[in-house]
Amino acid sequence: MTSNKLKETASKMALALALVMVVTACSGKSNSPAASPSASPSPTSSNEGNEGKPEAGALPIVADKLTLDTWVVSDGNFRGQNYNEKNSFVKMEGLTNININWIQGSGADGVEAFNLLMAGGQIPDLVAYSNMVTEGPKYGQQGAFVELTPYIEQHAPNFKKILDNNPELRKLLTTADGEIYQFPQLNLHEYNLVQMYPQIRQDWLEKLKLEEPKTIDDWYTVLKAIKEGDPNGNGIADEIPYVAVNLQHIIRTFGPAFNTDWEFYVDNGKVKFAPYEAEYKELLQWLNKLYSEGLLDQNYLVDTDFKFLTEKVTTDRAGAWAGWSGSYMRSFTDLMSDHPTFKLVGTEPPVGPKGEQRFGFHAWPLGTVGVAISAKSKHIEEAVKWLDFQYSEEGIMLNNFGEEGVSYEMVDGYPKFTDAVFNNPEGLNSTESLLSYTIGGGMWSTVADERYLEQYDMEEAIEAKQKVGKYINFDKAFPPITLTTQQNDKVASLLADIRTYRDEYANGFVMGNRSFDEYDRFVQQLKQMKIEEIIAVYQEAYDNYLGK
Known part of the structure; x- marks a missing residue:
């Protein structure tokens, strides 16, 4: 196949x-x-026993x-x-x-x-x-x-x-x-x-005389300018350049640029588990750079409710995030209708160091x-x-x-x-x-019904979806398939432990609580926790799905 x-x-x-x-x-x-x-x-x-029941x-x-x-x-x-x-x-x-x-x-x-x-x-x-x-x-x-x-x-x-x-x-x-x-x-x-996608304050970009970020390097430059340039104009360095409610959203936004993902993905027909690959370390190192310089929301691990993100946006402090067209872009625009300049724009998926560009938030x-x-x-x-x-x-x-x-x-x-x-x-x-x-x-x-979104989406959202839609790559994404009972019995408890371990260490690396000197040990522990056996099961499931 x-x-x-x-x-x-x-x-x-x-x-x-x-x-x-x-x-x-x-x-x-x-x-x-x-x-x-x-x-x-x-x-x-x-139909025996169904007499008198509606068809x-x-x-x-x-x-x-x-x-x-x-x-x-x-x-x-x-x-x-x-x-x-x-x-x-x-x-x-x-x-x-x-x-x-x-x-x-x-x-x-x-x-x-x-x-x-x-x-x-x-x-x-x-x-x-x-x-x-x-x-x-x-x-x-x-x-x-x-x-x-x-x-x-x-x-x-x-x-x-x-x-x-x-x-x-x-x-x-x-x-x-x-x-x-x-x-x-x-x-x-x-x-x-096309569902969630990166969104950024267009009015802040204009004030800072910056273009919409296209590459990973562009994103760093823009977030740095938001941090240091006082785009909300209150004379206080209170801007949060990139706001998020969890690490998964962050990785699904920027991970594909590093040819990696949140969890399972496919590379030339081969199923991979992102944290077990070298590209994942490169991604986390870049995110750690953002976090250590205050460019990434310092409270992303605790401010996980949507209300926290809303508060950061409506108090004119949030610069960029990944979100939906309606409950994010449109709602924030409605809530900030009295703001003299507030304007959002959706961006393309960022281009990575090796030219990789893929949209990580698409639906099936x-x-x-x-x-x-x-x-x-x-x-x-x-x-x-x-x-x-x-x-x-x-x-x-x-x-x-x-x-x-x-x-x-x-x-x-x-x-x-x-x-x-x-x-x-x-x-x-x-x-x-x-x-x-x-x-x-x-x-x-x-x-x-697409007519729901055609009206619900702002013009900016429609443009954003057109931007990102061409970067959907079903070959790279692991499909929403399920395992056989036997396969699930083999991996369920193992994978639950690995996910807990992954979350602890990934957040630790990003936030600087763990040194990247520990990364090889982190990967080795995944191996000891039988990640290779789990990957083999998912490969089998993927191959069976393609052959259905």
């Missing part, structure tokens, strides 16, 4: 999507791939009101108390006759809350999580989540149609053991594949967000049908745009957000406002 297999795979997927998506480039209009659900598939098992895809899903307990991590930009305040879910309950009892976890990324939930064993009917692409199969193979393949065939006509029309997507979703454990968020348009058509169903749920069939509704034409519209006549209007066949979103009467910024009406297509089990 050649190293170009992933590009071939991406091309096949693009062709498959083109067959089911109608896109009018000049007008920006498009139809979702699930816009015309197929008729319910013939059941793969007997798959029919509404309402149940005759008598049913409540499903659903766990989800609270979104920091949602200003309500309960997700049932969102118009989209109010409308959805009326259509399906299913009420959702939201159980909201907390935390900057929800990892600890999710781990506590799963460790406790009391799993609600539905579990939504930002990394279900990995955690769904892991806990599913342990018996915590339902294996969904037979349910999808019998009770999920909308979702099944998407998988049937996109075999490469089905391949990504299905585990090496041939199982499916989640209903995922889907990016079925190339515009949605299969997103990481997803919803799994508890194996202990007494309402598995109803839960499947409710989740399948999320992929219907009406479900996609509700999840992306909210309720027609409230948060959007159809204008010449195009869903246009109303002033309730972009000129909110209660003073909410666009992100907060939109999330009061809908859950957002990018963070839920549905199809992310």
Whole structure:
């Protein structure tokens, strides 16, 4: 199998999507791939015991009101108390006759809350999580989540149609053991594949008479000028040149320039673990230089909540960061609307010392967000049908745009957000406002509609996505595939220990708490912790994926 297999795979997927998506480039209009659900598939098992139940895809899903307990991590930009305040879910309950009892976890990324939930064993009917692409199969193979393949065939006509029309997507979703454990968020348009990207204060660049940074050396020069040039003009050296909420974001921004990455990546068909390669040391040495000179946020390890980054931006101290178009670029611009010069620009991925340039924040058509169903749920069939509704034409519209006549209007066949979103009467910024009406297509089990982002993104964000999109390289990125049960049993605990060890030492090297004289010992310890055996397993999984 050649190293170009992933590009071939991406091309096949693009062709498959083109067959089911109608896109009018000049007008920006498009139809979702699930816009015309197929008729319910013939059941793969007997209908005995199903007399009187609605057919798959029919509404309402149940005759008598049913409540499903659903766990989800609270979104920091949602200003309500309960997700049932969102118009989209109010409308959805009326259509399906299913009420959702939201159980909201907390935390900057929800990892600890999710781990506590799963460790406790009391799993609600539905579990939504930002990394279900990995955690769904892991806990599913342990018996915590339902294996969904037979349910999808019998009770999920909308979702099944998407998988049937996109075999490469089905391949990504299905585990090496041939199982499916989640209903995922889907990016079925190339515009949605560009997610977080580097952003910098354009007005500060202009004040300092600097160009947008292109190379690693440019970034150092610009960050140094921000540190020393007092671009906020308050006479105090309080600028934070590069702000981050964790080391992963920093490495995914600058790592590809050094031909490395956060964790697993692919180099000419060979799977590598970044910290085990020489390029990773070079990257950390460069980051240590930034940190030691005060060019990198000194509190990135503790200020991990989005509110800290927001505070640094809105107090006119942050110079650059990596972030989303909406919750970062647009929200910050809204929050700084009274600032006389505030302006952001997105940058290309930096070019490294050897000319390497790659975008490290791209998504796959299969997103990481997803919803799994508890194996202990007494309402598995109803839960499947409710989740399948999320992929219907009406479900996609509700999840992306909210309720027609409230948060959007159809204008010449195009869903246009109303002033309730972009000129909110209660003073909410666009992100907060939109999330009061809908859950957002990018963070839920549905199809992310590009028309959502076409409006949500500022002109600067659209330009930024065009800049970085051409540097997506699927050949370099390790795909969101899962291991077989046997493979997972072999590496899970080993990899957990290695990640803990990696985090401790990588942060130590960057922050100067550990000398780079220890680096060879760090690599040797990874070897003793059996990283080479883990890499071999991931290589096997990758080769099997290419050969599916």
